[in-house]
Amino acid sequence: NAGVTxxxxxxxxxxxxxxxxxCAQDMNHEYMSWYRQDPGMGLRLIHYSVGAGITDQxxxxxxxxxxxxxxxxxxxxxxSAAPSQTSVYFCASSYSSxxxxxxxxxxxxxxxx
Amino acid sequence: LAKTTQPIxxxxxxxxxxxxxxxxxxxxxxxxxxxxxxxxxxxxRFIIQxxxxxxxxxxxxxxxxxxxxxxxxSLPRVSLSDTAVYYCLVGDGTGRRALTFGSGTRLQVQx
Numbered sequence: 672n673a674g675v676t677x678x679x680x681x682x683x684x685x686x687x688x689x690x691x692x693x694c695a696q697d698m699n700h701e702y703m704s705w706y707r708q709d710p711g712m713g714l715r716l717i718h719y720s721v722g723a724g725i726t727d728q729x730x731x732x733x734x735x736x737x738x739x740x741x742x743x744x745x746x747x748x749x750x751s752a753a754p755s756q757t758s759v760y761f762c763a764s765s766y767s768s769x770x771x772x773x774x775x776x777x778x779x780x781x782x783x784x
Numbered sequence: 785l786a787k788t789t790q791p792i793x794x795x796x797x798x799x800x801x802x803x804x805x806x807x808x809x810x811x812x813x814x815x816x817x818x819x820x821x822x823x824x825x826x827x828x829r830f831i832i833q834x835x836x837x838x839x840x841x842x843x844x845x846x847x848x849x850x851x852x853x854x855x856x857x858s859l860p861r862v863s864l865s866d867t868a869v870y871y872c873l874v875g876d877g878t879g880r881r882a883l884t885f886g887s888g889t890r891l892q893v894q895x
Contacts, residue, residue, distance in 0.1 A: 713869075713871065713886055713888050714828070714871075715884075715885070716884050729884070761827045763827070772818075772830040772833070773820075773830065774830075775826075775827025775829070776827055777826070777827060778825070778827055
């Protein structure tokens, strides 16, 4: 199993550009989530999904969209990048959200100029 | 969402036992307590999870008192490689609520 994969590993955007961060898992997990981590800070939940076709907002959803058309994939879209979105983005998956171990991807380091 | 409070940082020396306490005063009946470890430039990694009393695995122990309003992660005989950030999370056992991370505890182990 590849586990949780994220692409790209690094990305530089200009203010106003849009892009999609890809996340995929091959563990047949129902629960997937996106976090952002700013330097020296903890992780903050952006969006999450409890199954295909179901998504919900986390703590900091503004400026981001998600969709979950398949169990495996959970892409995160930045609609119009802003310097405040410079961060490391982690995708995670688990069998369910509550009592199951979350597996994290390697992260995407995004810089918005 | 149940909020957690942890010390911002802790220092220790190699070979010592380290105890990190997390406060979660409004924990719900269905909530479990989970601890994660994060090294720089990596995603968090699951350490241990429990509901009540004591749980032990090959890397740590988790102590949860009867009122479940706090929990303590115990790392026996730490080494330099245990230097990391440790997060305490409280999660809904029904799987219907999202997990959120707090700021974590930065553990520095010195020789």
